[in-house]
Every structure is written in C-alpha cells, then in structure tokens.
Amino acid sequence: MAGIIYSDYYLPQNEIEVSQILACSKHKHARDEDFIECFISQSKQMTINIENEKDPIQIFDILLEKMLEQENIQASDVTHILYTSPNDRTKDGVYIPYYLQEHFGFVAASIIGMVQECVTTLQALQIADALVESGQARNVLILSICFGWNIEDRYTGTTVVGDGAGIMLVGKNDNMLAKIIRGTALSQGLYSFYKYLKMPPKVSGMEIAKQGKEFIINFINENKLTLDNIHMMILQNINYSEYHMYTQYLDISMDKIFTQNISRGGHLAEVDTIRNFTDFIKQNPPKDGGKILMYGSGTIGDGMDAVYNTVLLET
Secondary structure (H helix, E strand, O other): OOEEEEEEEEOOOOEEEHHHHHHOOOOHHHHOHHHHHHHHHHHOOOEEEOOOOOOHHHHHHHHHHHHHOOOOOOHHHEEEEEEOOHHHOEEOOEEHHHHHHHHHOOOOOEEEEOOEOEOHHHHHHHHHHHHHHOOOOOEEEEEEEEOOOOHHHOEOOOOEEOOEEEEEEEEOOOOOOEEEEEEEEEEEOHHHHHHHOOOOOOOOHHHHHHHHHHHHHHHHHHOOOOHHHEEEEEOOOOOHHHHHHHHHHHOOOHHHEOOOOOOEEOEOOOHHHHHHHHHHHHHOOOOOOOEEEEEEEEEOOOOOOEEEEEEEEEO
C-alpha cells in the first residue's frame, strides 16, 4: 500500500499582523476598524507570514536539500513530480519544476502540472497513490507553493493569504508517516454552465459548504466508517468560523478538527494540506490504525465553480 513517506513545509520569518493587511485591503469595508476587530475575532486569523527575501526556487532548494539528506530517499528514485501551483511555476523565464528536476538530479522524473485551486495537493495525493499502486511510479514528489501576493489582494473576502511552500513524497517503504487508504474528488461546473448560457448563476458559498458536508458524509459511508472512526480531520487554514460551520453540519466536536495553525501563517492555498499534516503527524501521532481524514474545497477563479477533495489516511 502506498503512503506518505516524507512531508515538510517552509514559512518565512517575516510575520505581519492581520490587522495591518486588512487596513491595506482593496476592499474598502475591510479597512474599517470595527470590521477588522470583528473579522479577527471570528476568523481567529492573527498573523500571516510574508516572504521578502527568497524567491520560490530558493525556498524549494531549502526544502529539497533537507529531504535528500535522508538516507533512505534518493533523487534517482523519484519518477514523477506533481507541481500544484501554476500561478508560481516560473521565475524570470525559468520554469521552476524543470529547474528543480535538473538541479537535484531527478533524472527519472516526469513533470505534471496540476490546478484544482486550493485542493490541488489533495488531488495530487490521489494521483500519486494511483501511480504507485499501479506500478507506474516508484516515488512521486508533490511540490506546492503560495507566494508573492500583493498586500492589497491578500484579504480575499473570507480569509487572509500568506506565503509558504510544502513538499510531500508518496511511495512505499517500511517507515511511512501514513498509508493512503482512499481518496475521491468532485467537480461542479454549474456556475460556468449558467454563465455561458447567460442565465443568472444559482450557486452560493453556503450551497458549496452544504455540498461539502454531503461530500464528506458520502465518502465516510462509502468506506463503511462513521465520523467516530476518524481520529482527526485536517482542513485548510481559511477561517475558524468555517471550521465551526462544519462541526455544526457534521455534528462533531471542534476537537475532531486540527486547528493549531489557523491563527498564524495565513491561508496558504495548496500548502495548507501539507503544513497541517506535517505538524499534526509530528506532534500528535495517532496510534497504529488511527484514521486521518484530509478534506478541502475550492472555487475556481473569480467564479463559483467548485472542487471538493478528500483523502483518508491510516497510521
């Protein structure tokens, strides 16, 4: 059975108060002092980290050098690289995953670019699992980065975005951090469908959240489990109020959701999955057989087309 062999992430040293970011937002209402106080209270986002020294290549250099220092990880054994951050794939004309392949000697690696908004890492895990289980891959390297947003754009309306990067390695060995049991994905294009037909879109954020609840419940049922069988749920670091909403929809305690990183660092798009898994598995490793449910949803571009992804892990 394939699983996560290695996981690590990078956060910049520069830490900024969320209140400062909101005060510079392009959204005029977000600059209001009462709004800032209310948003921070409800979201529990206190600070974000912003990179102002290193570029994406230098960041990945740090992460990959550290990974390859492990005695049981060889560059020549990486057969695929899944790059999940299309908005950050180039630097001054240099295509980042191709540079990294050459620089670190991933001579056998085929590079695949992916885009699923904030849940690309989750879908990458599913593809990596399928490649390894089918025998088409030995080790699959997942690279994710969230980088370089303008200050005025970092408040998106629901969250505040920081900078960071993460890597995961999927394969088979005797010392896996967690086995991949199963994953699934759902895509919905109703927004674009209605828009193309020049009909009023009928999709809202609340409907997406309700669909997310149904998606999780269906996935749990299909695997003949209940939420009581799940040791921990790992979500994205978007907004604490969204965590609370899911506890109400799913009738679970907040203790069932990993919330440690919501207040510091900011939302890191695809990197959230790697950051939260890495910290949880290092600090709170469940006993053998403990199940971890990773879940995320995202909306495409400026519209409300939606993607939902989940991966079930077992330690």
